[in-house]
Amino acid sequence: MYLVCLSLITIAPVTDVQAADKPNDAGSNIDITWILSPDDAFIEYYSVLRRSSQDTVEQYIGRTKYGICTFEDNTAQDNTVYTYVVATVSGSEIARSKPSNPCRSYPQVFHSGRINVLICILIFSALVLYFVRRARHDKNLFIRKIAGLAAVEDAIGRATEMGKPILYVPGLWDIDSTATIASMNILGEIAKKIARYDTPLIVTNRWSVTYTISKEIVKEAFISQGHPDKFKNDYIRYLTEDQFGFAAAVNGIMIREKPAANFFIGYFWAESLILAETGAMTGAIQIAGTDAVNQLPFFVTACDYTLLGEELYAASAYLSREPLLLGALKAQDFGKVLALAMLVAITILAFFGLHLSSVMTVR
Amino acid sequence: MKRTLPLAICLVIGVSMVIQFFIPHPVSLRYNSTILTWVIILTAFALILAIGNVFVHHGNRIIKQQPGWFYSAVTIVSMVIVAIIGLFWGIGGQSLFQKIYLNILSPLAATMFALLAYYMASAAYRAFKARSIESFMLLAAAFIVMIGFMPFGQYIHPRLPEFAEWIMQVPNMASKRGIQIGIAFGAIATALKIILGIERSWLGGKD
Numbered sequence: 001m002y003l004v005c006l007s008l009i010t011i012a013p014v015t016d017v018q019a020a021d022k023p024n025d026a027g028s029n030i031d032i033t034w035i036l037s038p039d040d041a042f043i044e045y046y047s048v049l050r051r052s053s054q055d056t057v058e059q060y061i062g063r064t065k066y067g068i069c070t071f072e073d074n075t076a077q078d079n080t081v082y083t084y085v086v087a088t089v090s091g092s093e094i095a096r097s098k099p100s101n102p103c104r105s106y107p108q109v110f111h112s113g114r115i116n117v118l119i120c121i122l123i124f125s126a127l128v129l130y131f132v133r134r135a136r137h138d139k140n141l142f143i144r145k146i147a148g149l150a151a152v153e154d155a156i157g158r159a160t161e162m163g164k165p166i167l168y169v170p171g172l173w174d175i176d177s178t179a180t181i182a183s184m185n186i187l188g189e190i191a192k193k194i195a196r197y198d199t200p201l202i203v204t205n206r207w208s209v210t211y212t213i214s215k216e217i218v219k220e221a222f223i224s225q226g227h228p229d230k231f232k233n234d235y236i237r238y239l240t241e242d243q244f245g246f247a248a249a250v251n252g253i254m255i256r257e258k259p260a261a262n263f264f265i266g267y268f269w270a271e272s273l274i275l276a277e278t279g280a281m282t283g284a285i286q287i288a289g290t291d292a293v294n295q296l297p298f299f300v301t302a303c304d305y306t307l308l309g310e311e312l313y314a315a316s317a318y319l320s321r322e323p324l325l326l327g328a329l330k331a332q333d334f335g336k337v338l339a340l341a342m343l344v345a346i347t348i349l350a351f352f353g354l355h356l357s358s359v360m361t362v363r
Numbered sequence: 364m365k366r367t368l369p370l371a372i373c374l375v376i377g378v379s380m381v382i383q384f385f386i387p388h389p390v391s392l393r394y395n396s397t398i399l400t401w402v403i404i405l406t407a408f409a410l411i412l413a414i415g416n417v418f419v420h421h422g423n424r425i426i427k428q429q430p431g432w433f434y435s436a437v438t439i440v441s442m443v444i445v446a447i448i449g450l451f452w453g454i455g456g457q458s459l460f461q462k463i464y465l466n467i468l469s470p471l472a473a474t475m476f477a478l479l480a481y482y483m484a485s486a487a488y489r490a491f492k493a494r495s496i497e498s499f500m501l502l503a504a505a506f507i508v509m510i511g512f513m514p515f516g517q518y519i520h521p522r523l524p525e526f527a528e529w530i531m532q533v534p535n536m537a538s539k540r541g542i543q544i545g546i547a548f549g550a551i552a553t554a555l556k557i558i559l560g561i562e563r564s565w566l567g568g569k570d
Binding site for chain 1: 476546553
């Protein structure tokens with residue numbers, strides 16, 4: 001009886017079909033929205049039809065399930081005006097909506113959803129430039145002692161006294177990672193210190209680009225210290241791109257060549273503990289630094305010193321003691337104070353029912 | 364000139380890539396994909412140098428008959444054989460290259476990964492010695508979380524799993540996020556310093 005009743009119902013079309021250019025995109029996209037048919041529970045699907053000024057008939061461009069009132073047309077030609085019709089389909093019955101407003105797609109030249117990022121970058125850049133400028137005049141900027149970096153000199157000295165090499169692993173990410181770039185900066189500073197002694201260095205690389213860059217950085221560091229003759233091509237080694245193959249190769253170097261000091265500076269994954277534990281077993285002094293939060297506990301456990309997160313990015317300034325770099329560190333601290341103030345303010349406002357967390361969302 | 368040119372290239376490319384992030388226009392997307400294509404080309408050239416390094420390093424070890432030279436010979440022979448197989452017989456689903464990858468390389472990688480369990484045990488033994496108040500707190504938190512997440516944790520106290528979850532979601536998450544905020548600022552500052560030429564360690568120093 002119920003089925004018979006259903007078959008007698010004439011389905012109602014969707015209403016208020018609206019077409020609008022998809023915001024913040026490269027063009028060719030139009031968003032279509034509508035108010036669901038009152039008979040949504042009984043229908044099969046909605047068909048979306050499109051017509052341009054050149055078309056004589058409407059073109060079928062896709063369909064959505066019942067209960068869904070949006071559709072994205074990805075096949076629009078920029079600057080062509082279209083109208084859309086949504087057809088409600090139930091078996092052989094079709095109910096057409098009224099045509100939508102005319103609409104055309106076009107590419108945007110600014111992503112308005114990222115304006116919060118732009119503002120943050122501008123504020124932070126201004127802070128960096130201000131503190132760098134200030135550092136030119138104020139040469140005595142205070143920087144707290146970072147135990148891991150203070151121990152670098154000791155580690156190099158120990159290796160020199162023992163006549164054993166120093167191992168440097170610049171992480172497992174390629175050069176497009178900021179952690180690897182920071183690691184390369186630290187490598188430059190450490191290589192300068194090594195160049196003053198007659199201590200062999202082993203830099204193991206997972207990626208070919210980091211291999212070539214680390215080679216140039218170490219070579220330049222030796223030249224800058226007036227010891228280009230001490231640099232050997234064999235100091236910089238390319239191993240393999242395979243994650244655990246790399247870990248096995250570094251472990252082999254640690255066991256065979258017994259470095260007196262190991263530096264694990266950069267981004268690491270699961271191999272962090274494999275490397276650090278093997279190094280601890282060989283008795284080497286170990287200094288690690290990573291921004292991989294999940295790997296920090298492993299390094300803290302197995303290494304003598306660990307640079308936690310942002311300390312990795314402060315290391316180059318700390319080691320070189322260059323006032324301009326130290327000025328940038330001050331900007332980092334002020335940036336954190338600002339971020340903290342914003343978080344506190346947004347949290348307090350949330351208690352009063354004003355939710356501004358979407359302001360922080362990056363689209 | 365030796366320093367100025369790389370610094371100028373770094374500034375121009377760095378600033379243009381930041382601007383590109385805010386422009387969804389097809390011209391901007393094409394620029395981004397062109398740069399990424401250049402990266403692939405550069406990587407290909409760098410790979411030639413890197414493979415050359417493998418040959419020279421291990422070749423020297425073999426020629427000088429250094430301790431463990433046999434392993435160097437295995438490395439070079441394996442690399443050459445696999446490269447030849449891949450180049451001449453392809454790397455498709457049923458190829459010999461894939462068989463070597465699936466039956467030799469993957470099990471070896473899995474073996475290395477499996478070692479992690481033993482390393483965890485030895486590291487945990489070292490970490491969980493209550494030598495100070497901090498290490499005692501670490502030990503206590505780890506103990507509660509471990510017991511809480513085990514099936515029998517709820518029999519010790521019905522609210523123990525809930526408490527373990529709270530440790531993970533509140534104090535642990537808060538400290539992780541604190542570190543991550545610091546990392547974000549550090550990463551942006553490092554990028555800015557390099558783009559603006561303030562950080563020059565990658566060029567060998569200040570001058």
